[in-house]
Amino acid sequence: MTRERELMRVPFGPIHPALKEPVKLTLLVDGEEVVDVSIELGYVHRGIEALAETRNIVQVLHLVERVCGICSHAHPLCFIQAIESIGGIEPPERALYIRSLVAELERMQSHLMWLGVMSYQAGLLTLFMYALRVREGILDVLEEFTGNRVIKEVNTIGGVRRDLDDRIIARMRSAVKELRRALKLLIEAVHDKTLESRLEGVGVLEHGEAVELCAVGPVARASGVDFDVRRDDPYAAYSQLRGKFSVIVRRGGDALSRTEVRILEVLESTELVEAILDELPQGEVRLGKPLLRLSREIPAGEDVSRVEAPRGELLYYVRTDGREFLNRLRIRTPTLANFPALMAMLRGSELADVPIILSSIDPCIACAERVTLVDAREGARRTVRLSELRRGGG
Amino acid sequence: MGIVSGSRARSPWLFLLNASSCNGCVMEFLAALSPRYDVERLGCVLVGTPRQADVLVIVGPVMRKMLPMIVRTYEQVPEPKAVVAVGSCAVSGGPFVGSYAFEGPLDDVVPVDVYVAGCPPKPEAIIRGIYEAVARKFGRGPGGGDGD
């Protein structure tokens, strides 16, 4: 074995235990230092946007639910908002509250899952186990309310598909209370010395970089970018809930800040869920008309909609053709927006920190995999260029 | 029941292969490792390299770019091995049938021993699937008759 100081090319993925999803990073490594990194996407490319153009609105609703299993409420919510705005449909107030409620429950379970995966990366299996056990409480109420733990299928045109009753409301309250108690322990565990030493100062993203590279969500907020779609462009019931939650912002820009932001966001979400359950208005949860007729009544038009998914700002562009089909669907997911920031974080880091940095942006590769969207003739094999990953505008 | 086949049945090591899944099944698989379901009771360990695996758990629809990786990973698992297809996408393609990148259900690509349907299947179902695969391929279910 020659011990020359030469750069070693380390493939990271597409199949790698630190990645629960296939993506390929090629790291150029000098000893333990990462000199450069290139990223290759497309392994989870399923051609969803092209598929959407061949299906009607109701079918697409089920399809976008399966863009990503972790944020399986944010995607259809974002889609349905665009559709409703094109059709000029106003869902009942109670439905909007339920949408927000499920969105917050989803945020909690997503962040807890992330905490688990993150501690798994850091070799702290016990915290993984604990975070996942706490998360089960949220999944239980989700299952009781929506009928499924993961793919929730709550949204429909002009409202939601299920209504809350007193029993479920009581269950949700106790689950949230339980979660808040468990969170205290989780927060303590994150500030444990060994874990903290692994997170502090790792993968730093300065405020300027975060703005320049258009980072979104908890990643941006951990770098001091005070932006949250829920507050700054409220949707669902968030305009009525404005005073009930605060946007967590940290200035550190490192993995520890991102961890803090997410954990405290779970805490904020527990507040929000309680506020929603307190203020829940009475009434219907959807329009009286059958779904298919509603979908046929959507005129030709286009709209952009955005929501704050657990990972950050999620953007949908929808163009309908007036005959219950879509002309075009475009999805810009938060993970995709965070990739340029990820590259900046990885350069100059230590090899040992790569899994931690990678998971600190909470990547959801399945979400991000419509970058290569081109038509079928061009094929899916095209590698994504960085310039394509950059979000246009601010 | 010999010592060897008994041991094989009691120590099925898992390798999770994410074909092109939406993460729903991945999350439920991870939940199966968590304290409430605790698949390690059956001697299962999640390993990081296919070389050490006995049971290949594959989630997600088979898409063009992952196709060669799936075949290669399958070949890297030493015999005897079992394959469990978890989730509707792996079983049939689910909602992604018709996509230009779709390469067919998993059993067109590698031999599948057990199909676990669901979108996503619950952790209990995934554990059951692993159990069935082990029972079918290695003689009997993990921890069989042990009562643990």
Next chain:
Amino acid sequence: MELHLATAASAPIVLLVSLVYEGVDRKLRARMQGRVGPPLLQPFYDLVKLFSKDRIIPFTAAYPLFNYAPLLSASCALAGGALVFVVLVTGLQLAGDLLLVFYLLSSSSLLAMVGGASSGNPYAAISLSRGLSVLLSYKLPMLLSVLTAAIKAGGTLSLASVIALQAEAGGGIATLSLGGALALLAFMLCMPAEGEVPPFDVTTAKTEVVHGFLIEYGGPHLALVKIAKGVSRFSTALLAASLFLYTPARPPLAAMLCLLEAMCIAVLTITVPGTVLGRVKPSQVVRFCLVAPTSIAILSLAISLLEAGGLA
């Protein structure tokens, strides 16, 4: 000749006990994480299964090294562990056996790493370069604390005389002198690195280097490496127990007590940190080992030299 036979005869015993520890370790870990955990006999099932699996040799591997290193590694570990056990049971005087045990156990780790790195996998190569620096950094304080015990026993590097001294004094070195206690502390601080558990499992970390040097090993090779690892970590604990915490009793009973103590030491220094701590970076491991345990070991050495065998 007798020694050879005795060592060969006790190798299976050492293997058995270290597998039992492995089972206890996994069960305890699961319990601490709020899980039921695998049955106690799980490590036995794992081994039998692994031996019955296919042997795959990657075409990039340097065949002889890749193929035989695990066997050599396991034999070294078994020989080292069996030697400690034989001396413990029979009280056989062997000049320099402490160094021999130390050498065998270190070679075992080294061989496993080199064998894995010969697979040609880049992760295994990174793991080897990490492993070498970690190995050096924790073996140094370990050796220093062993020397402390040797100095107590009048400067002979023989395990039997250290045991004899403790039997005479009526208690373990660590319980009777400050130097001994410090040496044991230094030794125990190095144990997580020896056991390759968090916070020091940088060589085989699954998420960072994909099991490190183990990445290309599967089936019988992996079984042998696992034996090597399990036996050498338990033997190190056994060495600590017999060097510092020997409880005078009739020979078979004393050996049993030592095994029990070794089990406790292993649980304390391998199972518990492995469960409650996260992994640190390779550079942090080296820095930690070269600062905390090394300075404690040097201190214990100095105190022991001052006490000058004041135990007897």
